Amino acid sequence: MRTAIFGDIHANLEALDAVLADAAEQKVEKFVCLGDIVGYNADPAACLKKIQEMDIPTVKGNHDHDASENHSLDSMNPIAATALQWTRDQLDDDQRLWLKRLRMVRQVTDFTIVHSTLDQPLHWNYVTNRFDAMSNFSYQFTQLCFHGHTHVPRVYMKSDKVQEVPAESVSIEADAKYFVNVGSVGQPRDGDWRACYCIYDHEEKLLTFRRVEYDIETTREKILAANLPPMLADRLLDGR
Structure with missing residues (x-):
């Protein structure tokens, strides 16, 4: 079986x-x-x-969380806050309720999925190096865990x-665990503008x-x- 794992779509339909x-x-x-269907x-x-x-x-x-709630966005980056308020206005009540009811962590067949981190998923922490990743492995009970949030595949x-x-291309070793960032579909930040996702061959x-190239214009x-x-x-255009 082959599973496509993707996230950080951020309302980019073409991507x-x-x-x-x-x-x-x-x-x-x-x-x-892996979440962040909306925003930006x-x-x-x-x-x-x-x-x-x-x-x-x-x-x-x-x-998804911020778009489905009604809390103030004043503490957020102004550009992200502007986009999120606009996003709230585009979604109907049923859509916002659907987003609100999404789970933070799930196991899917033989792997786990989360948007940010396993140790504190509601804090939306960023994993940008191996030291950030270390604490997640203590909470990872499957060999593979897929996440997003940073928009950079790692x-x-x-x-x-x-x-x-x-x-x-990563071959999964039997005696190892993997914490995998699949990159971003709709707003890559690793200098490559093309949409990014991962395929897991079970x-x-x-x-x-x-x-994947898309109609960016x-x-x-x-x-x-x-x-x-x-x-x-x-x-x-810059993939940043």
Whole structure:
């Protein structure tokens, strides 16, 4: 079985469609979403509807959480806050309730999924190096755990020690655990503008990271047409 694992869609419909099309070409059989379906970009309702219709295992991201609640956004980065308030206005009550009810952590077949971290999933902490990853392994009871949140694909491996291995093609070793960031569909931040996701081949015990081109100009035009902050359109080109 081959499972496509993706997250941080951030209301980028063109990128989501491109990833789903690429996954179909790769003969993927199952799909899993790591959250942050909404936020930043201009198609929150359409992206959410697509994930709902797919009826796939999904966990809650911080933007999903903020879009589904009514708390103040004053402490947030102003650009993100502006986009989130706009996002709240685009979603109906049923959509916001669906986001609100998403779980923070789930086990799917033989692996675990979370948006940020296993040790404190509601704190939305970032894992940017092997030291950040160390505390997660104490809470990881499956060999594989997939997460997102930083928008940068990374693989942390624990055997006799915790180390980072290249996020390319990773063969799963029997005596090791892996904490895997699958990158971002809708707003990559590793300098590569293309949408990023991961395929897990259960039988081959292999992780493969995919980069997919999409109609970025249409996405950028939608952001500007919605009067969202222009910086959100510009950063897509830079992959930052």
